[in-house]
Amino acid sequence: GNSVTQMEGPVTLSEEAFLTINCTYTATGYPSLFWYVQYPGEGLQLLLKATKADDKGSNKGFEATYRKETTSFHLEKGSVQVSDSAVYFCALREAHAGGTSYGKLTFGQGTILTVHP
């Protein structure tokens, strides 16, 4: 079955540091890939997405590139802020439209990011 593996957390950085959160996946076919962010006490929000190989998703200074050859979708940001402190989830969704897993997002375990001033 499908699976997503994220780097172990928590990750603690100083403001303006460079951020990388690794994400690798196992899936059949060509899944869509997503990064969701969960701020304290809130639900998940879509941060960025990519739907095919070599696509780069970007939003709010975050970027991730769909690498089919390495089955990876690493999240990066050049300069983090205190307001980026949150839990980050990598997820995939299968490309096919039917079956018992229709529409299901398969999530990684989440990475807690804390940014200090």
Next chain:
Amino acid sequence: EAQVTQNPRYLITVTGKKLTVTCSQNMNHEYMSWYRQDPGLGLRQIYYSMNVEVTDKGDVPEGYKVSRKEKRNFPLILESPSPNQTSLYFCASSFSPGLAGDEQFFGPGTRLTVL
């Protein structure tokens, strides 16, 4: 404002006492889904619905029921809650997950404790 709402946000109950967590979306989405979030496990799908009166099991459906009588509502029912159902629950909806990149919108979550 486009949103997914859940109620209650917090609930403490006892083993065996039936409960319902409501979920409603105002985006006219056909697809709705329930997930539970547990530490170290990420989110796992419980049930999903492709449209009114069409529901199916996800990865962890045991102990849960759902119904989809109206397009906007998708309640999660625990007929006899047990302590292993203590978790953070999220409802989500989207227009059509068969489309690449279709975004799922999540509710704020319901934190359930079963004593």
